Amino acid sequence: MGIVGKVAAAAAIVVCGSVFSLALAGSDDQSDAHADKAQLHKLIADYQRPASIPFPEDNPYSDAKSELGKMLFFDPRLSVSNLISCATCHNPSFAWEDAQPLGSGDKMGQLGRHTPTILNLAWSEVFFWDGRADSLEEQALGPIAAAAEMAQPLDELVDELNAIEGYKTAFEAAFPGEGISEDNIAMAIATFERTVVSNxxxxxxxxxxxxxxxxxxxxxxxxxxxxxxxxxxxxxxxxxxxxxxxxxxxxxxxxxxxxxxxxxxxxxxxxxxxxxxxxxxxxxxxxxxxxxxxxxxxxxxxxxxxxxxxxxxxxxxxxxxxxxxxxxxxxxxxxxxxxxxxxxxxxx
Ligand code: HEC
Ligand code: HEC
The missing domain is CATH 1.10.760.10 (Cytochrome c-like domain)
Incomplete structure (x- = not known):
């Protein structure tokens, strides 16, 4: 954005008196104070929340998809033990992570890293602490199949979900005519995750x-x-x-x-x-x-x-x-x- 654009963006924000009176460190004369106010304005302009959640073109939002994704996210039947859901580790009560230094997965085995939050990931372009996944869709199936996390073979999961009448209906509503597949599981979970935005x-x-x-x-x-x-x-x-x-x-x-x-x-x-x-x-x-x-x-x-x-x-x-x-x-x-x-x- 050119300088004109930046000025316009800053001017669009209504900032009230007490913000203006806040001086940046080290200013002692009036022109410094003036420059500081302009600088603070510019800083604040960088922190405007986006107006809407971005969804990718190849996995657009629908209510049915997001509701299905939410069920899957909270369903412990996605794990081989039927005891661990995504939400066991990404717990909404702890801002979508957990309160332990390192995550615990299948059979309470300790994971190598701390569970990160899933808040505001709709805006991310890389996933996992080391960035080894490029999209939420790509990320979603990882923990289900990972031996240390949910240890659930994906082909068996598709069969298990197919045996649950309510899931057949929910997948039909979200992906008409496509049935239950690994890709659809990932797309539904990713859609739900994108709706998890801090207020x-x-x-x-x-x-x-x-x-x-x-x-x-x-x-x-x-x-x-x-x-x-x-x-x-x-x-x-x-x-x-x-x-x-x-x-x-x-x-x-x-x-x-x-x-x-x-x-x-x-x-x-x-x-x-x-x-x-x-x-x-x-x-x-x-x-x-x-x-x-x-x-x-x-x-x-x-x-x-x-x-x-x-x-x-x-x-x-x-x-x-x-x-x-x-x-x-x-x-x-x-x-x-x-x-x-x-x-x-x-x-x-
Ligand atoms: C060089 C870039 C960089 C700077 C500068 C930086 N951070 Fe970070 N911050 C990171 C990275 C990268 C991580 C994750 C590091 C890790 O886990 O190895 C992180 C992690 C954090 C976390 C933990 C988040 C979590 O989910 O566990 C907090 C809180 C934090 N930073 C606050 C700050 C504050 C406050 C400052 C200024 C005093 C600061 N950071 C400066 C890059 C930076
Ligand atoms: C056993 C605990 C556990 C379970 C269960 C679990 N996760 Fe995670 N999750 C983690 C840990 C730990 C990481 C970080 C791993 C890494 O970066 O190497 C992670 C990373 C992620 C990330 C990347 C976040 C970021 O900032 O890049 C997403 C998204 C995610 N998990 C979603 C899910 C979904 C969806 C499920 C269910 C299908 C799930 N997780 C199940 C512990 C868990």
Whole structure:
């Protein structure tokens, strides 16, 4: 977008007085303060929520598909034990992940990585911590068949679902004349997942111009997030991710993205997670090694491992105690306090 476009975008936002009065660090005369306000406007413009959910052309939205996908997502009969559903690990009560450092799958076996959220994945282009899947459709069948997760052979699953009258009807409504197939299972689950979007948070209300929606501390934290702490260099845009891969210097020796690429490039690099509803999503990181947001902030401040693969964006930050408090206050404004979701009635 050219400069004119940017100005127009910023001008379109109604920002009220208390936002204007927030100065960026280090300004002491009037022209600096003026420049700061313009800068803050520009920053805020980057955080507008999109108006609608994108669905791919080869798997467009329908109510029937999404409802079917929701049933499948919550149905433990998708696992060989009939005990584990997608929602066992991606639990809506924990912002669509679980509260353990590492996931547990079939026979309670421990997985190698922490369960990520499925919130706002309609906007993602790469999936899994290491980005080994290119679409939600491609991703969906992985955990069903994976021995460590749901351990369910897919051909048997198609037979099992075919024996359930209610599923035959639901698949017919979603995919008329196509019957039950692995592809249709994946397309239905992916469609449901795209509807899992975090609602308006206090931060969004602030971005839309309600200057009282977040505290003064959180407003200062927003500036720290974007400036001194450099968080927005990777956690960018309304969903707070660049959908890219970085080594942030966690102690874990998981090769991450480099294993998918088959070389030394992007060693220990993982996908940048979005930060929506982040308070509800502890513990943190691909290895679940950080328990609280305070531990996360201390990690970025000066707790990371120095190694060749470390992202150049990772630098000693020298944050003060107040700046850390403000940063955490800001992160807390990203939660949307969604209504409890209606669980589907599973067919027989
Ligand atoms: C046993 C726990 C468990 C179950 C069951 C499970 N998942 Fe996951 N899921 C995980 C873990 C752990 C990861 C991260 C794995 C990795 O990145 O290597 C993951 C990753 C994902 C991702 C990628 C998220 C992202 O940000 O890239 C999606 C989407 C997903 N799962 C959907 C599903 C669906 C759909 C099902 C059911 C068919 C399911 N999961 C079942 C634990 C589970
Ligand atoms: C160099 C890019 C980069 C920068 C800078 C960065 N992050 Fe991250 N962030 C990531 C990546 C990549 C991960 C996942 C790392 C992993 O698990 O190995 C992550 C993970 C997180 C998580 C955990 C999310 C989850 O689902 O577990 C939080 C919270 C977080 N970052 C907050 C911040 C804050 C606050 C800052 C600024 C102080 C910041 N990040 C700076 C890239 C970055």
């Amino acid at each position: 308006l948070s206090a931060f969004d209300r602030w971005v839309r111009g309600d200057g009282q929606a977040i505290s003064a501390s959180a407003q200062r934290g927003f500036v720290v997030f974007n400036k001194k702490a450099r968080c927005a260099n990777c956690h960018s845009g309304w969903n707070f991710t660049d959908d890219s891969f970085h080594d942030i210097g966690l102690a874990s020796d998981d090769p991450g993205r480099s294993e998918v690429l088959g070389g030394d490039i992007l060693k220990h690099a993982f996908k940048t997670p979005g930060l929506r509803n982040i308070v509800e999503r502890a513990p943190y990181m691909h290895d679940g090694s950080l328990q609280t947001l305070s531990e996360v902030v201390d990690h970025y401040d000066n707790g990371f491992v120095e190694r060749d693969s470390l992202s150049e964006e990772m630098q000693q930050l020298g944050l003060t105690g107040d700046e850390k408090t403000d940063l955490i206050a800001f992160l807390k404004t990203l939660s949307s306090n969604d209504d409890p979701i209606d669980l589907p009635v599973l067919p027989n």
